[in-house]
Amino acid sequence: MKTGDWGGGFVKEQRHELILGELARRGAVSVAALAQRLGVSEATIRRDLDELARLGKVHRTHGGALSADPREELPLNLKATSYAAEKRRIGLAAAALIQPGQVVGCSGGTTVAHVATALRGKRVVVVTNALNIALELATSEEAEVIVTGGTLRGRSLELVGHVAERTFRELYVDVAVIGVDGISLEQGLTTYHLSEAQTNRVLMEQARQVWVVADHSKVEKVTPAYIGPLSRVSRFITDTDAPAPFLDELRRRGIDVVCA
Amino acid sequence: MKTGDWGGGFVKEQRHELILGELARRGAVSVAALAQRLGVSEATIRRDLDELARLGKVHRTHGGALSADPREELPLNLKATSYAAEKRRIGLAAAALIQPGQVVGCSGGTTVAHVATALRGKRVVVVTNALNIALELATSEEAEVIVTGGTLRGRSLELVGHVAERTFRELYVDVAVIGVDGISLEQGLTTYHLSEAQTNRVLMEQARQVWVVADHSKVEKVTPAYIGPLSRVSRFITDTDAPAPFLDELRRRGIDVVCA
DNA sequence: ACGCATACGCTCGATTTTGTTCGTTTTTGG
DNA sequence: CCAAAAACGAACAAAATCGAGCGTATGCGT
Structure with a gap:
């Protein structure tokens, strides 16, 4: 994969940051929207969300996720x-x-x-x-x-x-x-x-x-x-x-x- | 090292400076992009990143590195x-x-x-x-x-x-x-x-x-x-x-x- | 000149990540 | 309550990345 041009190539951690940011701003995210926004497959987004859920940072739902830790909503990230x-x-x-x-x-x-x-x-x-x-x-x-x-x-x-x-x-x-x-x-x-x-x-x-x-x-x-x-x-x-x-x-x- | 090049001949410290600068600017870097940008092999970039990670200056990830967030040391978690x-x-x-x-x-x-x-x-x-x-x-x-x-x-x-x-x-x-x-x-x-x-x-x-x-x-x-x-x-x-x-x-x- | 240390590139098997497929579960909308 | 649609998870395959080992080149001191 050719990374490094603009924002097209993200490593996992960057996606996680972005997901948490989206979550902080909107309170909820959908798998489909994230997949399109980040240019990766939905399976990848599900894996990301599952991982973030294991870390207790998001609350998983069908079709997306909600922010779990109330502190994630603060403008700290x-x-x-x-x-x-x-x-x-x-x-x-x-x-x-x-x-x-x-x-x-x-x-x-x-x-x-x-x-x-x-x-x-x-x-x-x-x-x-x-x-x-x-x-x-x-x-x-x-x-x-x-x-x-x-x-x-x-x-x-x-x-x-x-x-x-x-x-x-x-x-x-x-x-x-x-x-x-x-x-x-x-x-x-x-x-x-x-x-x-x-x-x-x-x-x-x-x-x-x-x-x-x-x-x-x-x-x-x-x-x-x-x-x-x-x-x-x-x-x-x-x-x-x-x-x-x-x-x-x-x-x-x-x-x-x-x-x- | 082949010193006769253009600006492509960097010694290790120069690369480290540049990597940290890029990190400060963008927050994340990829191995592939750095290798191309600095005109060195990816193995060298990995060694650089590993060394910077040992010094605690960056946070290593697959495919690249993120800027080490000093806030992780705070008693927030x-x-x-x-x-x-x-x-x-x-x-x-x-x-x-x-x-x-x-x-x-x-x-x-x-x-x-x-x-x-x-x-x-x-x-x-x-x-x-x-x-x-x-x-x-x-x-x-x-x-x-x-x-x-x-x-x-x-x-x-x-x-x-x-x-x-x-x-x-x-x-x-x-x-x-x-x-x-x-x-x-x-x-x-x-x-x-x-x-x-x-x-x-x-x-x-x-x-x-x-x-x-x-x-x-x-x-x-x-x-x-x-x-x-x-x-x-x-x-x-x-x-x-x-x-x-x-x-x-x-x-x-x-x-x-x-x-x- | 010689030996040594450091830095670098390359190769290759191992590991991680990602995309796809497919059967199953959950949700939605009559 | 039922059926279609969406979402899911598991399994597998492909791709990217990694780490280690090895050979080479360059610089330095004796």
Whole structure:
């Protein structure tokens, strides 16, 4: 088999990652759909599912599987997130722009988690209100991690509320890396949940520079909760599929745009 | 080696660098693709991958390799902990004694993590300084989780320091569930790390009741850092292999002993 | 120059993985 | 409740991959 071109040739473990990712996002998968999506026979998918079931990671059903371990639904498995490749590049690009010794504030979200992964090995201080970001850096010898504390917001693993905001206010950060669910010329930065938006806003206020990271699917999208205006953003890091006109307009407004 | 080539002549270290780079970028590599890309035989790639695997830098698979996930070293997989069965029973027993609506403070440690797992589905408020405990409850619809914040202490996933202690002091908990590395009649409660001991002590001070959970291997053991005296403990929950004389002495001192 | 160590490619039998076929079980839809 | 359709599991065959052994080349020190 010729592997290595694009995403056609997967080894078993990659399929498992993808299956778990699909499961984390949708909660259920079907044998037929996975077989087609991954370009392998249904027998192979059944064997994969059986193996994952033996490991207790999925709950097998007729025609597919359900997620078994509730923790699998958490955004901890970075390889399994949507646009994982793009986000990885974004993370690497963002981390490369961080100077040693700087204090970096990180909001939640899987894109920011990729930034955190790329920050491992760099001598930095990371302040975050997201447990998945803290977890990414927990095994780093170099990075120091400060968690804000706060009330845990279920699936997103973000800490919000009075405790989180107060801790953020006690600290000044060189760079705030903000993950958003929508970035729009008209509506600015938005996310899905009000409490997270509020916490992010506090982080932005404490930062010398505000960097926004988001894959192209977030561009020109507006979600319910308003975080802040584009005027506070000093840099936007996205992938190469982001529409050029949008990026040009950002540049015209003085924002440094990076395409990874 | 034929050095006269183009860029195809790599020495081992260069290949290793390139493999790790590719792995960091894509998350997975295949033997065949690497062999073609680097212009060497597949046998050489296998040797490279085996060597990198011995160094713990990659995770070997059939047909290629995945980037070694450093998160696997974290105490997140409860089933893989030592004395998992005993700890699970301890967790269930402890959780059964918690009343709905109570506020529970949880320290770190895998035994306490099992308590947290058993608390999922109960309507309680959990205050904790340990990320693994917060994660166990993140998907719970019933339990509310408050994380103290603080400086992340590497592998143990505990938050310590000024922020953690201040948040604890702001709250009163009905029950503090403390995990210890040693419990001794003479030396009281001990753990391995001073900072964690200090944080646990603050939690104990804020609790109406202090429960200690530990499997039998911790009994009559003393570890470097002192947490507090047995006199503050109101209940000790352990497994059935704990030595009876020790438990009798605890009972004599007015501690409620539960063997799960 | 010689010997030695290291790195590499090649071959070949063993192992793992995958696809296919076929009889059986489960689900679905009257 | 019954029959068609879908899904399953087991068995087998083909392909890919692996590991080990062996020979060769290159570099290095004596």
